[in-house]
Amino acid sequence: MKNQLTDVFNEHYQQDPAATYFAPGRVNLIGEHIDYNGGLVMPCAITAGTWLLLAPNNEGVIRFKSMNFKDEGNFALQNSYEKTGGEWYNYPLGVINELQGKGWKLATGLDLLYYGNIPIGSGLSSSASIEVLTAYALNDYYQLGHDKLELVKLSKKVENEFIGVNSGIMDQFAIAFGEADKALVLNCDTLKYKVVDCQLGDYILAIINTNKTRELSESKYNERVAECQEALKALQQEINVNNLCELNAEKFALHSHLIANETVLKRATHVVRENDRVHLAAKALNAGELEEFGRLMYASHQSLKELYEVTGKELDAVVDFCKNYAHVIGARMTGAGFGGCAIALLQKGYEQDFAKHLTEDYVAKIGYPAAIYVHAIGDGVKALAVPVN
Template sequence: MQKIKEELLAKFIAVFGSGGQITPYFAPGRVNLIGEHTDYNGGHVFPCALTIGTYAIARKNTNRSLRLYSVNFDELGVITVSLDDLSYAKEDDWANYPKGVVWAFAEKGMKLNAGLDILYFGNIPNSSGLSSSASIEVVTGYILSQTFGFNTSFVDIALISQFAENKFNGVNCGIMDQFAIAMGKKDHAIFLDTSNLEYEYAPIQLEGAKIVIACSNKKRGLGDSKYNERRTECETALEELKKVVAINTLGDLSEEQFEQYKDAIKDDVRRKRAKHAVYENQRTIQAVNALKANDIATFGKLMNESHVSLRDDYEVTGIELDTLVATSLEQEGVIGSRMTGAGFGGCTVSIVKEEAIDSFIKNVGEVYLQKIGYKADFYVVEIGNGPCIL
């Protein structure tokens, strides 16, 4: 981390010039261990922050402008926008995420009294489902809070970042990604009830096993994927269910209640979507209880069931993720495996015994390359803290 920091400070000066108070920041990426597509359905999620994420170097300027530069998108150069004209522009590409956060802070009454120069570098694979967009949003929110003295908690930063993604970038994401990144705690996952933001930290003790992420390298974009379509299907199913049972969200239902009332949902596809939301929420609760009981085998079994539901009922996996999971489950030492993130590409998360990790990566990688035609990338990850000044 120190080497990256020094290199980025030098790059910042090369891009923006020296002088002023230059401050380096970091916010993590996240992986969700279980509880997928439940966060906008009032259910539970179980994500953790990672030690990979987004680095940012920031300094005030006197131009009343945002000057944004990403090492990852060097070919786009510095993107400059006026603080007085913060609107979405397709040509600004990645910069719409930090722009959206500045806009959202202003919408919440926290307007900047000076411009900012910010250089970003992310070591999260883009479009991987490890929340590179939420990571850049949260690190930007943290920069604004620290630089301008805004009285914002980490929960506030998560909520403002979600507001920015929903209203500025037009992606109907739930709160999980931003919350997990803002509230990350080393060696713990966050058991979060998305209906009321009640949460608890659960220590992750895998005893001789590690979390291995496999990136499918199939690119996806949330806004133009079927993410918003799935959300609408669930919202419609919820309205149908409300006519026969007193609930506020799909997460309010037990599996038994869903089976009792499911015929109120008049479309087979919507019924499958709602079933996933209800059953996945219950799986997540069971998985955390298993972890507390040190029952890693049950936790892994529930991960596997989660993937099947995402494949068959929610239909967000695809051949790339299905190949990774199916091949992973054929390997020695694998306790559980599932897709993670929104789907339609992105990553899988597996729990693998340490002595089997090398062969796991080799074998799964070879099968994936042969079947899909391009390679997957693998990351043995650690669970890290939330945003910080470096």
């Protein structure tokens, strides 16, 4: 793969790449829609991801090319940039803009080539992968001196302010700090985290792409963020709390009467209970209690369906099938929802049987097939050896 990318880079830019980098995608094992509420999440990096090859040029232009999209970006060197339309290269352009805002001045032009094997719009964080990858690569190549946490915060700021999606920090954090065969238990308020062994024993993590794409900035994601902020404001009439996940279910029940809007109450109830589930899930993984972990996955999905209302018929069809398939012990949507992916704890040796019967059931209910694949839990963003032909 790297040699093929080198050939494309050479053909397109008429020079060899000077450096090569990789950033993974991520799945969130449990703890959904609570990252922007200061809660605990349990993501892991996966072995699918995004590659970046780069080299300076002498033409005073920043050039973006992706092997996944037709659109190419060409920008003259300037002190700042603004988002232009909905093209993919706004993500790395936003990173460059933010780095320049921190005092970096690009003295020469720059050629960048991206390739990713994360399904676009699937909920596996292809956009955050590009952001963290670009920030890490430029920081490393130009020796800018930012640590990894600074790059995570910078990438989140790009997502929020340059792109316009009010997401939390989980995606960028998992992509930067992920470790092979480990899950991260991340406190999204303090950014403190623990590493949890993710030994799945006789099970594997199956990823099921519903093949229903969604654009977060065009979805109801921002609406859910606003509803949670409304719930928090109502609770603050009576108690001193900075985010919803400072409350456990018991304390929330004492004050939930302050939330008059029934829909907003449902959203807040999910947030508080989901945060509690992450605590329980970490204990289950540490104890090797995979069936309990699977039960919590199902409970998480049910809450996202009934209280947070972000699943939809496609994701529900996948999880409903898993509940009735004897060799799956847990399943849930992962990511923001509104389409995208689900994950399942599937017994080893049943991959083909699972794919066959899930496909039949899904096509009957939805009308087109889902994509089913397995990725190992992998490392976070890193530099790779420069490929040589």
